[in-house]
Amino acid sequence: MGRHRKKFQKKGERAERGHYKDIVRENENYKNYYKEQACFDVAELDLFIESMQQPLPAVFRITGYKKHAKQLLKNMKNTHFEEMTALTIQDELVKTPVALPWYPAQLAWQTDLNRTQIRKNPQLQKFHAFLIAETESGHISRQEAVSMIPPLLLDVKPHHKVLDMCAAPGSKTAQIVELLHQDDSTPIPGGICVANDKDNKRCYMLVHQINRLNSPSSIIVNHDAATFPDIYLKNSDGKERALQYDRVLCDVPCSGDGTLRKNTDVWVKWNIANSIYLHGIQLKILIRGLELLTNGGQLVYSTCSLNPIEDEAVVAAAMHKCGAAVELLKVELPGLKWSPGTTSWRVMDKMQNWYEKYEDLPDTVKNIVKTMFPPEDKDEVRNMHLERCLRLLPHQQDTGGFFVAVLRKVSNLPWQKVISEEELNGSPKQPPKKKRKWVPGFKEDPFVFFGDEEQGIIDEVKSFYGLSDNFPHQQLMCRTKTGKKRHIYFVSELVRNIVVNNEESLKVINTGVRVLSRADNTQAGVKCAFRLVHDGSESMEQFMSERLVKITIEDAIALLSEEQPKFEQLTEVLQKKLLNLDPGSLMFKYVPPNPEADVECDLLMCGWKGGRSARLYMCRNERMHFLHMVGQPVPEYLLPNKSSRRSRAEANAQGNNGVGKEETEEKSEMSNASEDVVNNPDVVEEKVVLENDATV
Template structure:
């Protein structure tokens, strides 16, 4: 692999971990927040309204407010919101630190249903008050359970503008670490009564190691409709699916194209950008951003929407890319008018004129003025179109620019493209020769691929659409220096399992093996749980060809379709949700597989036996006592339990709409019916989550011991294992998982030398 190819990989990866991991307003005290070149550049461009530049710069130097988003499916989200507003936010209003009242969290006006909140409280302030410490523990625990996401406010915008529906096929091109991906999954599952939405999310990232952080984020939502893949986004392979017995091309209804960028909109949290910012960063990233966007549009269905976004304010990375896409599309694309989509969000319209500057301070406003020795770094697509009529028809004012001082956020750029027709190079050149590789086709003068804008390394989609059979090459080897570098704290927590072997192409993944309807494993499962005839057995998979099956997973019908038809061209890191785990003890009671909590909400609609309907009081007993006797359950649940033989069970709470004091969302827990006792098989953070929903507050005191209170229960009933886990969770989740910004290369001089 040549230096250029390795550098493209590095450009997509470098700088993504140079972030303020504190995440609660803390910064690097030794970094001076000054960059004269930055100020001069943006003053000259005039992107900030007249008279506001000082306010803009003052805001850039202030710590970024902490923002949280309530995740999960809608009914559970309402319960979390109720808990936050009625308990923690009310308590915070009464807190004083050093004689000053703490500002209570406020909802983001533009985020639907009060599901996102921001606060100026720093971690230091939080630790000064016991009441605030409880709030912090609540955030930490609920974040690990997947019910709350610490995500920057502007990062929440792109998924909202995609307008996701449950049947949409979605591609997230540059997904890690996954906060936006989580939003996409939630939107697919907006109707909690639909266990298996028709749509799915394919989340891609070029960095093999960061794909595992992406898996961790996605797994918290327990969805059968997510697949994590590992490819270079600029040449992500075209996938095939089976449609009525015939092979067809997979075109996506929605694409999120949140590209790597210079990241100057993140200076409020990524403090080191102040000293490393230079105009060269944008010049070097423009080509990569354009190639990724072009590849996305090639795979977008006609009528579909693609959101292009960056955390950069530089027009070279923003409007210049959009203008180039619109110009090359010859009318196939249209910028959507999103002015009414997020009421309450303050934003500036996109600009239609700009110029660029080299790091030496030389300005260019027209491609014709760029000297020959500069034309390898400065490209024609970096300038606005010269034809006034063509420029006016682009409607670049429909792009959205978010400035930090307008709503106390980071800087951001977002544009929504609607595909009205196939891309012109797809229509114009229907076929490529079978023996022409994508790279050689792109370089051949007069060939179809020669007309693909921005030197896209991929062949036109039509080559595959029309059955030409273009060979999809294996992914290029990763940069070994990146693969072998010492992992940081995030990778140690969220990296691949220790058993995985590092290969030239990344970690070796176990195979995805789908079961057949007549697989022997279903014989006992079918009878033990009395599965419905509609249960989709063919959607169940395991991760081994040989030996006993340890875990069984489920994917949605359409993801199964994708997996079966693309195993040779797609590198899958993870997919599906665990629904059963082998339990040898259960074999003597009738079934060797117990239910897994991760997949219970997807699986339970198909289970017709071994279900115990429980009350709020029953759930409190089951979640606070390790192995309570059956007699501890209320009469109704006790009678149901006595009728069942030993083994795995479902504990199901059905809300009573006439009793608003109790949770108004269904709760389903996995359990085990023993000889004389019963227990819940629920991860400890989820135990804390459900207990809080039931009005039982679980927190740690100053000595680190778990406490329980809020409804008169005795302290100390939460067992030692639960207490210890609270500390472990805190250490894990204090990592800043909100960083969805894709910061590109910050070593432009080295890149030019390569």
């Protein structure tokens, strides 16, 4: 698909349109609405508005399931936080980041700086580069604090089947995937995260977010959440059963009137019409989520709106329809401050007229429906315990505004029939699957799982890497039906079951972790056409008995510090191991020699053994991450923005024969690699993509 041409902009046009910084952060209608609605203590209203007018502080969290989390946290404190202790910006002392008190294990941190200050201040260049590299390599996520709360309240376990109904852009989805992987002893969890979004283009934001985590247990799909299709699994006896989810996240589309601190245009655009329009959509999504939830499962409903029409009204309407089948849970998150949900509210129309109940509406008002009002039965409202909902206000803990409710499905919904034991175990009397409706968007390549035609590749890979007999090769797949297999992906057994048995009804955008890539090499004596890929190292390592080379921390530092160290630069023990290996791809593994070691966690790094040297195969940001892990400085050429267009232009202006620094280094690296190392265009391609992302 071709790129769209940039729209021509006349000189001075931007100034006429205005800019975010020119927006006046005031809206009397917004302030008066919440004063009259009184869904929180109106005595706090001025403090609430004052907080909304301030920029949002930068917040980030360390990926919790990664084995590297504890080490990364220790190094971050000792290096970057120490350097910030005496730092001043505009004559003001910068506060060291503080851990969010309600997030487990000190894995989430808040600064008193906004993103612009971190990005533009030269004194914070190293910290900024650290955040970029760790974000791109999947070890840190930069995410708004209140956005982290819904996945925590889901209480996800590794065996859970989780549905994220409106997942893009994917920060909450990433948390769910992390929680699935929280048990280090099982690299391939039994559960799954099904991440869905209605917008096809936004699905590719999800792909970027989830691919950073290298999980074989996630799948991204493209459907309308309000009519999300049933997914069927096939049992070992060939019978099908509908998939029900242990956990469902409904982070629904909303007016976003709690996001004024980061989305300043909401100050200008806010009006009640958005909430009125979205209420029905939100209710449909919540009802569908409850239908898909298994009995005893939990659903989290959340919005970044503070309006009861989008919050308590939606929850109450769903509970009224579901009766005793659904209950609101009382939640505990120590250290988190919030206001309780309101049990009474009014509805305002577009003309700013207030109504206490549905019967008060004049015939001229058409867009307001009964479900926007509290249920008429006061005892029913009391029994709903709407006060258990969480309304998070910006002045309480220096965050954005947010709403969260946690529901549990006690039994089948009134309109859901009781499933017999025969049906539960896969009765052949299942209703026919609905073919998916055509949805505009990019056409995806096929998902082709390995079978008899790929037996030659399977045998070659298993022999070269010494893969165990229980290696599930049937869970390998590629994205082409014809021609050479360039990339090979790995998925969990459950993901394979879903993809294979729902081809006609489920629009899959992406799944799997890349474990192998074709090595188009110039080196003689290479016995396997496929090299290991760093993304899939954790998935593959547990099955390997050959070409898994243990190294010391000294070897790890040598491999990370140079692009292509000679054998004599490595320890004698490693030299002997390499001399006994055929040339080609391998995996290096560092294991801490004792609990007191400076680097306390295992390190897995994919590489290549040549004739006289070895090297690592990883992108720039991964290399930076591992350098952070072993406490080594990052070379200048790896830092972000050093290979930007401006840098290349400057290099050209200095008479570099028309070749920028990036191109010079790349040519040098590839010519040096031609003797000993695979000359693989994929690595160059990965570098370019990641550098573009990092520069942005």
